[in-house]
Amino acid sequence: MSSTRIAVGGASAPYDVVVGSGIFGELPGLVGERAEQVAVVHPEALGEVARPVLGALRAAGYTVHALTVPDGEAAKTAATAAESWSRLGQANFTRSDAVVGVGGGATTDLAGFVAATWLRGVRCVLVPTTLLGMVDAAVGGKTGINTPEGKNLVGAFHPPAGVLCDLATLPTLPPADYIGGLAEVVKAGFIADPVILDLVEDDPDGATRPEGRHTRELIERAIAVKAEVVSADLRESGRREILNYGHTLGHAIERAENYTFRHGYAVSIGMVFAAELARLDGRIDDATVQRHRSILTSVGLPTGYSREVWGELREAMRVDKKARGATLRFVVLDGIGKPAILTGPDDDLLDAAYGAVGA
Ligand SMILES: NC(=O)c1ccc[n+]([C@@H]2O[C@H](COP(=O)([O-])OP(=O)(O)OC[C@H]3O[C@@H](n4cnc5c(N)ncnc54)[C@H](O)[C@@H]3O)[C@@H](O)[C@H]2O)c1
């Protein structure tokens, strides 16, 4: 099947998300002719996945530096960013050079952050190799690292110059990581594209596999949701907040687990919590909450979390970026495809919603 291009606007320079199989040959076209040097940021553990990327860039004549970083979430630290800056400095990396991030969402968040901050911003091209990276993390220009106080608390908006989603990288992804990415696909369904929910319900088992019947359509639909939203509101001054559905509790869980809990799994639990909040607030009915549980469960995602840590999670939610002062704000639904903001729910409402999630 040929590659598809999904356009993203809203930034100073529009860019494409290219989706296809065996398409690394298109990478030099995204990196562009200005760069002489390219730093390919990737986890050491993903050497085999990164090899054809390095090969395609060398064949195109760039001086290529493999900039290896810790695997997964462990790369999203100030220490890794500092180490990466040192490597760019040692290579005399200039403003016309480019960073290419290859890996999951954690790697592309770090690579994007390094590109955003080196010399106050150099060109960045992202090559996501997880489902989650393709449908969400690599698109939209949010880059960042974690701190002990919370998830993604340090970062910058730095849209990529292009995103290359080579579906041929997905079969080696561990099934649990593939399923984690489905949480963001399902999120796109609940906030903006109900056809995604129908496709998952039609073939839940296929949805969990790269070779599933609806896989390509699910990926392209989820990217299209993300592209539309970030094109309308790059800097999250309004509409973009809907992409945070399930993330207020989700990020608190990730922090409580010291960033060792898969992001998608935490978001899955967070979406059920947000659905319970919306039900208790009279916005959606029982059946819609139940639909969250059944779809997420059908693809192997969690919908409950420990009751004992609720106090800690409630405190951790205070550093959510959507909060304003002491007022928490949650993305909820007024119906499927109708996201809204719930501002300042009282403790009783929060406790009751968690009561339906805590196990
Ligand atoms: N910037 C954004 O808009 C945005 C959006 C959503 C999520 N995120 C971030 O993305 C991160 C989660 O991303 P993730 O779920 O991709 O996790 P991840 O980056 O930690 O990757 C998961 C694992 O998959 C491995 N892997 C990656 N590609 C592989 C492949 N093709 N074959 C075999 N193994 C492979 C990685 O090495 C890692 O061990 C979180 O930090 C989250 O905050 C950012």
Ligand SMILES: O=C(O)C(=O)C[C@@H](O)[C@H](O)[C@H](O)COP(=O)(O)O
């Ligand atoms: O792109 C966005 O905007 C999102 O909120 C997408 C989320 O899936 C993603 O996890 C993002 O990194 C969360 O951003 P944050 O600003 O809440 O840290």
Ligand SMILES: [Zn+2]
């Ligand atoms: Zn997310």
